Amino acid sequence: MSTNTQDRIAIVNAQIVTVDKSASVIENGSLVIGGDGSIRAISSTSIANNASETIDANGAIVMPGLINAHTHLGMTLFRGLGDDMSLEDFLARLMPAEVRVLNYEAVHSGTELAALESLLGGITTSLDMYYLPDAALAVAKSSGMRLQTGPNFLESDGPEPLKFADRLKWATQWLEAPRDTIGTTGWVAPHSTYLLSEEQLRVLADLAARFEARIHVHASETVGEMQLVAKRHGGRTPIQVLDDTKLLRRAVLAHGVHLSDHDIELIAQNSATVVHCPASNFKLASGVARILDLQRAGVNVALGTDGPASGNDIDLWIAIRLAGYMQKTFAKNPAVLPAVELVRMATINGARALQLDHLIGSLEVGKRADIIILDADSPSLTPNFDPHTTIATCVTRADVRHVIVDGNVVVRDRKCLTIDHKTAVNKVKLLGKQVLASVNNN
Numbered sequence: 544m545s546t547n548t549q550d551r552i553a554i555v556n557a558q559i560v561t562v563d564k565s566a567s568v569i570e571n572g573s574l575v576i577g578g579d580g581s582i583r584a585i586s587s588t589s590i591a592n593n594a595s596e597t598i599d600a601n602g603a604i605v606m607p608g609l610i611n612a613h614t615h616l617g618m619t620l621f622r623g624l625g626d627d628m629s630l631e632d633f634l635a636r637l638m639p640a641e642v643r644v645l646n647y648e649a650v651h652s653g654t655e656l657a658a659l660e661s662l663l664g665g666i667t668t669s670l671d672m673y674y675l676p677d678a679a680l681a682v683a684k685s686s687g688m689r690l691q692t693g694p695n696f697l698e699s700d701g702p703e704p705l706k707f708a709d710r711l712k713w714a715t716q717w718l719e720a721p722r723d724t725i726g727t728t729g730w731v732a733p734h735s736t737y738l739l740s741e742e743q744l745r746v747l748a749d750l751a752a753r754f755e756a757r758i759h760v761h762a763s764e765t766v767g768e769m770q771l772v773a774k775r776h777g778g779r780t781p782i783q784v785l786d787d788t789k790l791l792r793r794a795v796l797a798h799g800v801h802l803s804d805h806d807i808e809l810i811a812q813n814s815a816t817v818v819h820c821p822a823s824n825f826k827l828a829s830g831v832a833r834i835l836d837l838q839r840a841g842v843n844v845a846l847g848t849d850g851p852a853s854g855n856d857i858d859l860w861i862a863i864r865l866a867g868y869m870q871k872t873f874a875k876n877p878a879v880l881p882a883v884e885l886v887r888m889a890t891i892n893g894a895r896a897l898q899l900d901h902l903i904g905s906l907e908v909g910k911r912a913d914i915i916i917l918d919a920d921s922p923s924l925t926p927n928f929d930p931h932t933t934i935a936t937c938v939t940r941a942d943v944r945h946v947i948v949d950g951n952v953v954v955r956d957r958k959c960l961t962i963d964h965k966t967a968v969n970k971v972k973l974l975g976k977q978v979l980a981s982v983n984n985n
């Protein structure tokens with residue numbers, strides 16, 4: 544360290560769960576965040592530093608921020624609007640309400656509430672898919688949450704409102720515009736293969752190729768979707784359609800519940816990621832994703848909450864727990880999907896999905912400092928014989944004490960410093976009345 548560089552934060556007395564390649568845990572560890580917001584040093588002994596702030600973890604677990612690899616943040620506005628019904632019925636209720644209620648301000652408010660919920664719960668990065676992505680990016684900038692997003696495409700005009708051809712023009716301009724968010728990857732988000740024609744999907748593949756953008760798409764979520772896609776696309780599966788239309792390469796596939804052996808081969812060959820969203824899958828009775836088979840085939844599997852209208856909360860700890868329990872139960876084997884693997888799915892695998900694993904997803908020297916510090920005195924985390932097990936089976940959002948993103952403290956002692964809690968909640972309470980009116984007047 545050059546002596547005239549001011550360190551930002553020193554975290555001491557920590558049980559550091561690094562999520563590095565060997566899943567090392569450093570007891571009584573220290574971690575120093577340098578002046579540039581990256582991790583300058585990690586050690587099991589004290590580190591010489593000149594940090595302007597020292598955080599004593601009191602022996603608590605210190606780990607990488609969680610990565611929510613599939614969500615629709617702005618959908619907090621519709622949380623609980625269509626429950627106890629099928630995905631198809633839920634979408635039929637939701638989509639007209641979205642068109643009536645959403646505008647830039649509404650998406651901004653919905654996303655801000657979601658950012659508050661995410662940060663308080665230890666989620667530091669989200670891959671978002673929603674209308675008016677500029678509103679979400681504005682929230683990311685003001686709140687300090689990392690967000691990856693891009694233009695999303697459905698057949699309907701959406702609340703923007705734009706026909707497909709106009710949406711394409713807008714998306715082109717959107718992808719051309721320079722942005723100062725972390726990572727230079729652009730995203731194109733075709734909603735799904737059931738809400739777009741083959742021709743439209745091919746056009747989107749061309750658009751993504753032109754900008755070297757990544758694809759974020761729903762795929763193989765429900766039996767109903769499989770039937771719709773087979774009918775619309777000549778008996779093919781969503782994965783086959785994505786492969787045929789050149790959209791599968793390195794794609795981020797939300798759900799991937801109903802996959803054939805051939806689908807899994809195609810996903811592996813194309814280095815695509817499957818984002819498992821167990822809370823949504825369980826709630827909508829979508830089915831049990833073949834996570835173990837995907838992993839056996841070498842597929843990167845990350846975790847997501849899905850949107851708060853289907854999720855319903857933005858809680859990745861629950862996703863971790865449900866993912867494990869679901870696979871253990873259906874494999875009739877409690878040894879599958881061990882805690883270390885579940886922790887990876889919620890952190891480094893999400894970073895890999897976003898191609899940001901060189902920057903985030905684990906606590907290693909040189910990476911950006913996206914860090915959660917848990918509560919050392921939480922009854923439900925005591926005792927803590929194996930921190931990976933504690934994380935996979937015990938931690939809840941209430942145990943998240945401090946959250947740091949890019950070297951900046953955004954949550955301190957369970958209070959978000961970047962979003963006004965009361966204002967964010969009240970705005971969405973008011974918008975909720977509009978949502979209800981829009982459905983009742985239908």
Ligand SMILES: [Zn+2]
Pocket residue numbers: 613614615761797849850
């Ligand atoms: Zn989704």
